[in-house]
Amino acid sequence: MSDDLYVCLAIDIDRDAVVPVKGKIEGVNHFLVGKKKTSRNKVLYDGTIKGLEILMPFLKKKNIQCTLFMEGNFVKHFENEDILDSILFHEVSCHGMDHEDLLGINSGIKLNYSTQKKIIGTATKMIEKIIGKRPLGFRAPYLRLNKDTFHVLVDQKYVYDSSLSISNDVWPDSFKTRIIETPLFPCYIQTENYKITEMPFHLNLYLWQFFEKKKSIDFYEYAINKLFKNRNGGYCMISMHPWHICYSMDEQRYLEEKEIEYNYTSFFQFLEKLANRSFVKFTTISEFLTKTDLPDEVVEIYFCNNHFP
Ligand SMILES: [Zn+2]
Numbered sequence: 001m002s003d004d005l006y007v008c009l010a011i012d013i014d015r016d017a018v019v020p021v022k023g024k025i026e027g028v029n030h031f032l033v034g035k036k037k038t039s040r041n042k043v044l045y046d047g048t049i050k051g052l053e054i055l056m057p058f059l060k061k062k063n064i065q066c067t068l069f070m071e072g073n074f075v076k077h078f079e080n081e082d083i084l085d086s087i088l089f090h091e092v093s094c095h096g097m098d099h100e101d102l103l104g105i106n107s108g109i110k111l112n113y114s115t116q117k118k119i120i121g122t123a124t125k126m127i128e129k130i131i132g133k134r135p136l137g138f139r140a141p142y143l144r145l146n147k148d149t150f151h152v153l154v155d156q157k158y159v160y161d162s163s164l165s166i167s168n169d170v171w172p173d174s175f176k177t178r179i180i181e182t183p184l185f186p187c188y189i190q191t192e193n194y195k196i197t198e199m200p201f202h203l204n205l206y207l208w209q210f211f212e213k214k215k216s217i218d219f220y221e222y223a224i225n226k227l228f229k230n231r232n233g234g235y236c237m238i239s240m241h242p243w244h245i246c247y248s249m250d251e252q253r254y255l256e257e258k259e260i261e262y263n264y265t266s267f268f269q270f271l272e273k274l275a276n277r278s279f280v281k282f283t284t285i286s287e288f289l290t291k292t293d294l295p296d297e298v299v300e301i302y303f304c305n306n307h308f309p
Helices: 046-061 072-076 081-087 113-131 147-155 217-231 257-276 285-291
Strands: 005-013 067-070 091-094 187-191 194-198 235-240 280-283 298-300
Touching (some): 005 217, 005 285, 046 257, 081 113, 091 285, 147 194, 217 235, 217 257, 257 280
Parallel strands (some): 005 280, 187 298
Antiparallel strands (some): 187 194
């Protein structure tokens, strides 16, 4: 492995401003919580579609391939052929069927192995049928998963999971620790008999806080420079939601054109700056994994009350 810093851009393609709701397995647009269902009010992807229409052409033009974690239900609603075309340029992965609360933490409905198998299986087939590519990896909705989820992913021959986070910028010196809650490097993890490759994401590099005006975009550049300085190599993962370019969770509203323009212009400038760094190489998750020797040692995962942490 070279000293380059591999940058994975992970895009979670889900319904706009999704939240878990008591009594419902599926995720709900938070501005529709408690509202009466109409045909229009069922599930909205307006911000996601608009965000993708902004993002996809830029990424293709800049030749930046990323990993798309998609809801199966989203691809069912797919109408824009140009977006479909540009999606094929990227790596396709899965983000549930309807953004399910797999652990039932908020819904109160805990999903067992066979229900999770049905949900993930349906989403996998749906994505493969419409996009024409089998999803390679999985990111759990709300980042909530348990040993049953791993079991399903292994059964369905998923190449990797990417639902565990790196919550700080410290890199481990070795993999000697066998019991760890958040792996800090791609590794094999195991729970009971199920072993899968885990590609953890950087929690600090989720763009959520930028789009909610809690952090400037400069923070992300600073953090990535720091990661490179500390490590001289390895990878970092920047994650985002397309709807977040167009919607504010804090203010509970779709943004004005000017605000949207500010969001994507700042984001694009940030990506261009990164792309101009000699040490930065953009890559998809699976591509990074093919270039990386994972440690032989398997990290054992222990679930507390069947969820993380
Ligand atoms: Zn999501």
